[in-house]
Amino acid sequence: MENVRGAPDPKRAVPFIEVFEEIRKNNRQRRIILLHDNASCHTSAETIQFLEGQKIELRGYPLYSPDLTPKDFYLFPSVKNKLRGQRFSTCEEAVDAFKMHVLEIPQAE
Structure with a gap:
């Protein structure tokens, strides 16, 4: 390296x-x-x-070109839409919800 x-x-x-x-x-x-x-x-x-x-x-x-990273086109908008309107009691709950959504995304996407 x-x-x-x-x-x-x-x-x-x-x-x-x-x-x-x-x-x-x-x-x-x-x-x-x-x-x-x-x-x-x-x-x-x-x-x-x-x-x-x-x-x-x-x-x-x-x-x-951080504005062109793939996560900005699919991952973040997808997570944002999935979690919109939800409330979390702790940071850990929010992180767990994020991880769960990411793991549900098919590998092909």
């Missing part, structure tokens, strides 16, 4: 790898898709080689 200037940054690489190991441990049957903004640190040869070796699918969107 590399830092912003393209030099190796082992401090950042270890947590990144650990995150994917944890995801794999808990989701063995599901594919992993990584959305990224095509910044050079996300598209370096080393990063791509690692992700492909882990069978992680890459999906990019234009560099520094």
Whole structure:
């Protein structure tokens, strides 16, 4: 993994790898898709080689365009419509409702 200037940054690489190991441990049957903004640190040869070796699918969107992320077109509007008008007693209830809705979304979407 590399830092912003393209030099190796082992401090950042270890947590990144650990995150994917944890995801794999808990989701063995599901594919992993990584959305990224095509910044050079996300598209370096080393990063791509690692992700492909882990069978992680890459999906990019234009560099520094958070307004074009897929979650803005489907996920957030869908969750907003589903949860509209509901009241929650705690933050945990709201988070649980969000998670439940996200898990109900078919993988094809």
